[in-house]
Amino acid sequence: MAAVHFHNVTLGYDRHPAVHHLNGEVASGALVAVIGPNGAGKSTLLRGIVGILRPLDGSIHLGGLDSRDIAYLPQSAEIDRSFPISVFDFVATGLWRATGLFGGIGKAAREKILRAIASVGLNGFENRPLGTLSGGQMQRVLFARVLLQDARLIVLDEPFNAIDSKTTTDLLALVKHWHGEGRTVLAALHDMEMVRTHFSETLVLARGPVAWGPTAEVLTPENLMVAMRMCEAFDDSAAACAADDARSQAA
Amino acid sequence: MVYDALIGPFTEFEFMRRALAAVIALSLAGAPIGVFLMLRRMSLVGDAMAHAILPGAAVGFLLSGLNLFVMTAGGLIAGFAVAILAGVVARSTGLKEDASLATFYLASLALGVTIVSIKGTNIDLLHVLFGNILAMDDQTLLVVAFNATVTLLVLAVIYRPLVIESVDPLFLRTVSRAGGPAHLAFLALVVINLVNGFQALGTLLAVGLMILPAGIARFWSRDLTMMICIAVVAAAVSGYAGLVLSFQTRVPSGPAIILVATVLYIVSVLFGRVGGIVRQLFPGRHLEA
Numbered sequence: 001m002a003a004v005h006f007h008n009v010t011l012g013y014d015r016h017p018a019v020h021h022l023n024g025e026v027a028s029g030a031l032v033a034v035i036g037p038n039g040a041g042k043s044t045l046l047r048g049i050v051g052i053l054r055p056l057d058g059s060i061h062l063g064g065l066d067s068r069d070i071a072y073l074p075q076s077a078e079i080d081r082s083f084p085i086s087v088f089d090f091v092a093t094g095l096w097r098a099t100g101l102f103g104g105i106g107k108a109a110r111e112k113i114l115r116a117i118a119s120v121g122l123n124g125f126e127n128r129p130l131g132t133l134s135g136g137q138m139q140r141v142l143f144a145r146v147l148l149q150d151a152r153l154i155v156l157d158e159p160f161n162a163i164d165s166k167t168t169t170d171l172l173a174l175v176k177h178w179h180g181e182g183r184t185v186l187a188a189l190h191d192m193e194m195v196r197t198h199f200s201e202t203l204v205l206a207r208g209p210v211a212w213g214p215t216a217e218v219l220t221p222e223n224l225m226v227a228m229r230m231c232e233a234f235d236d237s238a239a240a241c242a243a244d245d246a247r248s249q250a251a
Numbered sequence: 252m253v254y255d256a257l258i259g260p261f262t263e264f265e266f267m268r269r270a271l272a273a274v275i276a277l278s279l280a281g282a283p284i285g286v287f288l289m290l291r292r293m294s295l296v297g298d299a300m301a302h303a304i305l306p307g308a309a310v311g312f313l314l315s316g317l318n319l320f321v322m323t324a325g326g327l328i329a330g331f332a333v334a335i336l337a338g339v340v341a342r343s344t345g346l347k348e349d350a351s352l353a354t355f356y357l358a359s360l361a362l363g364v365t366i367v368s369i370k371g372t373n374i375d376l377l378h379v380l381f382g383n384i385l386a387m388d389d390q391t392l393l394v395v396a397f398n399a400t401v402t403l404l405v406l407a408v409i410y411r412p413l414v415i416e417s418v419d420p421l422f423l424r425t426v427s428r429a430g431g432p433a434h435l436a437f438l439a440l441v442v443i444n445l446v447n448g449f450q451a452l453g454t455l456l457a458v459g460l461m462i463l464p465a466g467i468a469r470f471w472s473r474d475l476t477m478m479i480c481i482a483v484v485a486a487a488v489s490g491y492a493g494l495v496l497s498f499q500t501r502v503p504s505g506p507a508i509i510l511v512a513t514v515l516y517i518v519s520v521l522f523g524r525v526g527g528i529v530r531q532l533f534p535g536r537h538l539e540a
Contacts, residue, residue: 014345050425072425083290083418084475093415096426101411129473130418145422 002063003028003153003184004049009058010241011041011048017056017241018044020208026186026201028063028152031179033195033215034188036205036227042188043075045205046155049186062153068097071151073142075158081130087141088126091117094148116144121170136163143171154178156187160194172198195219206230260498267494270384273395273451274490274508277460280399281444282482283406285461286468286475287437291417294465296352297458300438301445303333303356308449323394323446330442333359338435382453382505385497391450398447402440409433414475452505460486463512470523485515 002025012018019041026032034042047053048060050072062070071094092105092113099105105113117126120140125133133141139159146154156175160168176198179185189195195202195215202218204210206227211218260267288297307329311322337352344351387395406413412433415423423430441461448457468481493508500507522529 047421052421052424068426070425072422074419074421078421079419080417083414084473084478085414085418086474090418093419093422096415099411100427101408101429131473149426 002026002061003030003065004186005061005063007059007061009048009060010056011044011053012056013044015056018207019048019205020241021058022209024203024209024212026184028184029179029182030184030201031175031199032184032186032201032203033199034186034203034205035190035192035195035219036210037230039207040205040227040230041207042205043157046072046157046186046188049153050155065153069152071146071149071154073146073154073156073159075161076135076138076142079130079138081133081138083130085130086126087117087122087128087130087133088113090130090141091144091148094145097149112148116147117141119147120144120174136167139163139167139171143174147174151183153184154186156185158188158190160189160191168194192219192224256499257495260495266385266387267498269387269389269392270451270494270504271491273384273387273392274460274494275487276392276396276399277444277447277451278464278483278486278490280402281448281461282464282468282486283479284402284437284440284444285458285463285465285486286479286482287413287417288441288461289465289469290475293348294462296349297441297445297461299349299352299356300330300334300441301449301455301458303359304330304442304445304449306359306362308446320390320394323450326446326449327442329359330445331439334438334442335435338438342431342434382449382451382456384451384494384504384508387450395447395450398443402443402447405436405440409436413437452508456505456509459509459512460490463509463516464489467512467516467519470519470525470527473525485512489515 004026006022006024009022010017010020018039022045034045036042044053048055049062050070051067052072092109094116095103095105095109095113098109114126117123120143122137122140122144125137125141130138130141139161143159146156154175159171159175163171172194175185175187187199189199196219199215201213202215203212204218204223204227207230210227211220211223261271285297288294304326307325307327308322309325310329311325314325315321333352333355337348337355340346340355341348341351409429409432412423412427412429416430416433420430444461445457448460451457452460464482464486465478467485468478471481472478489512490508492511494504496502496511497504497507502510519527521527524530
């Protein structure tokens with residue numbers, strides 16, 4: 001059964017597409033890497049999946065998943081770390097599904113939060129303000145929140161950017177653990193070696209699908225070259241797009 | 252002597268007791284709103300909103316003279332209209348909220364001035380512009396207290412989504428649709444508190460008792476709850492000291508309150524333990540961890 005189904009979906013901003021005509025599906029329990037150069041539309045695609053961005057065309061269906069069954073890890077640049085909130089309180093927001101607007105955080109929930117913080121190696125950081133954390137520590141905090149969300153579909157936007165190898169190894173182990181539990185994981189990544197070694201399925205994106213399938217077959221120099229040559233035009237006077245069916249079928 | 256100067260005015264004069272009750276109500280409700288305005292980088296939005304409610308109050312004055320209920324209603328209608336329209340346009344078009352708000356508050360101001368000029372009345376808006384907390388009657392005090400109560404209740408309801416939306420708006424959008432309504436409700440609270448403030452401080456200074464205490468609190472704590480508490484105390488102290496200053500020196504009450512808050516702000520900038528100038532110049536020996 002598919003966890004995510006793309007039907008000729010186009011996502012973008014102000015009529016300008018960032019991802020054209022994507023068709024295909026992510027199987028339930030899959031571990032999928034989304035790769036491509038900067039501006040390829042990786043983050044846009046992930047935002048479309050989690051419902052932050054509405055498609056310009058086509059549709060995205062989440063197979064039987066409620067929007068609250070999705071955990072999304074944004075790029076940390078999207079977070080206002082100057083806001084005076086502690087690590088504990090920030091991670092606790094991952095319990096929103098259980099607490100909503102008014103639900104209290106009882107002893108059991110408190111234990112859960114502390115366990116999530118501990119499992120990303122941040123014991124003792126509970127009262128630290130977000131603004132005092134390093135980039136790697138912040139990334140661990142975001143993973144702790146995803147842990148707490150206990151979601152069936154996990155969407156990670158460049159989760160290993162600008163962090164050291166120890167942190168990367170620890171967090172990658174968590175990702176594989178989620179996969180082992182049967183959760184569906186999609187991650188936008190740049191590290192080709194990591195993708196080759198740890199991700200069974202890959203979508204190569206370059207404002208449109210270049211290739212999608214088993215990583216060993218998809219991660220070829222030819223496909224990467226095609227992705228690198230993608231058109232980055234952003235033209236207000238461009239003609240309206242005629243659906244490129246042949247291209248989407250080939251993908 | 253000290254008793255006569257600091258406490259005597261309040262035991263002796265009922266209007267001073269009413270004024271003190273009003274500034275405490277304004278502090279309890281306005282200061283937390285100010286903290287969120289500051290943390291959401293909307294401090295100047297508060298100022299713009301203060302301009303937006305002015306025409307509504309002026310129209311209320313034209314219709315019924317110096318009737319604070321009608322003026323309050325006018326201010327609320329104008330403020331709500333501007334806040335909601337600006338919020339809706341910003342959220343549905345991607346236009347930045349400050350640009351959207353600037354457009355609507357200028358339109359509101361222009362509309363108000365046009366209405367006044369068509370009426371051809373030379374009205375005395377000094378009361379609206381600068382307020383007069385010492386002239387507050389029981390009914391007005393009740394309106395201020397009611398608005399403060401509504402503010403605290405609504406803030407309690409929207410507190411959680413407001414915090415999450417401030418720190419990580421994308422996350423909130425993935426787990427809940429509460430972000431939009433919470434933001435609009437917050438803008439409504441800003442308007443309510445500005446209208447509340449203009450009874451006491453006038454439209455030009457109403458935002459002062461919201462933003463200055465928030466700025467003060469930022470220099471003393473990194474914790475949101477503590478910041479809100481400090482802001483409330485700073486606002487109440489400014490209100491009390493401003494009233495005493497006004498009583499003893501005949502300085503107008505609104506400016507006196509804001510000037511005291513300004514002094515507290517300057518002291519905080521200098522000596523605050525979170526980023527204060529002296530603390531930065533003389534940080535002491537570094538810690539082990």
